[in-house]
Amino acid sequence: MSVEHTLLAVLSYWPSTGYDIKSEFEHKAASLYWGMSYGSIYPKLRKLEEEGFIFTLDQEEDGRRKKLYELTPKGWEELENWLLISPAYPVVKDELFMKMSTWHDDLDSTILIGHLRKRRGETEDILGFVKEWPSNGISFVSKFSALAIRFAEIRLEAEIKWIDEAIHVLQTNDLPEGQDLNGNVDKILTRRRKAIKENKEK
């Protein structure tokens, strides 16, 4: 897996401690990178050191011991070989998508609208951060990063546009037509109602 490569990538920006890496991911995890816990960062850093991809620059700064990790020549090489191979297709795990697909007319659609509104807020927050990012006066953003961030921006904006559209069609009950060749919508409602009735009788 490429968690190791992600660590090498972060270390390529500048030598960092395990703690730094975690913080770096904390705010960037915003729909772009993925998070990592200490429980996987520290053991992985040690493993990468044992294998000769990184080495430690022990530091005693204000009495605070810290282990800065830096890439070895072998580490640079490994990182760049990874950069050259074609990236895997992204994995998206979106519960909202799953829940919406499973929704039916016996459920209160205002709940679903609530989910959408909450998502809109979260997405808006991240979008705000992403828009500031390349000119926030603190972060390092290379021109390539800036291009990648632009992608995040476009994606988030598209999401907000869709959410607004979705809330609107749910409120006006103007949902798109689906495809129901076997009368599944009815079958589902029947199966559900029967199961619930059984439950009540019990």
Added chain:
Amino acid sequence: MSVEHTLLAVLSYWPSTGYDIKSEFEHKAASLYWGMSYGSIYPKLRKLEEEGFIFTLDQEEDGRRKKLYELTPKGWEELENWLLISPAYPVVKDELFMKMSTWHDDLDSTILIGHLRKRRGETEDILGFVKEWPSNGISFVSKFSALAIRFAEIRLEAEIKWIDEAIHVLQTNDLPEGQDLNGNVDKILTRRRKAIKENKEK
């Protein structure tokens, strides 16, 4: 985790076997749902049955034994309680984003363009499938599903638009400005070149 809930969700459409569930996810995994292997489906189904959320309808069809699973009243209840709680913010793991953010001028940008082109092709394929989906003459698509699928469509279209833009700016070397307050771009290239030089001398 909500893998269990995802299984309940799929079973709510119609009673299915473990094999059916896997196939269902195979083609829908297209950037919308997430995949699952037999190694996690079968043990999970058994667990759900033990806990009383689903039950088996044993079938002997053409000498082929199969175990159809169906939701119990408790299963319907559990599913719907899950539908009502606010969905977690989606997790996206996109290596392309990571690789682009780590790119620098000592690497051949035509490789990165290659990555983008490949991604464009894959996304285009999925988009083709997604567009057909609600009217392909086979799939069951409720009106709520149709709305969710519309989201996938918008997202994929936005991605393609961005890829074209990105390829263009890379080819014309017209990348957006970043933010480099500490001369990091230079520092990175210096660290890298030094490491590579060390390696050659060895």
Added chain:
DNA sequence: CGAACCATGTAACTAGTTACATGATTCG
């Protein structure tokens, strides 16, 4: 009649999280 598909399942492994332990420093 063999390849592809339908169908179920497990053992060994890989990956990762959660929660805790520890201890120093900084800041309101």
Added chain:
DNA sequence: CGAATCATGTAACTAGTTACATGGTTCG
């Protein structure tokens, strides 16, 4: 002076994949 932050680390657990074993059926 206590809370927040900096900093490292581990043990127990949860989740999930890969690869294999098994055996029947359908279709070219």
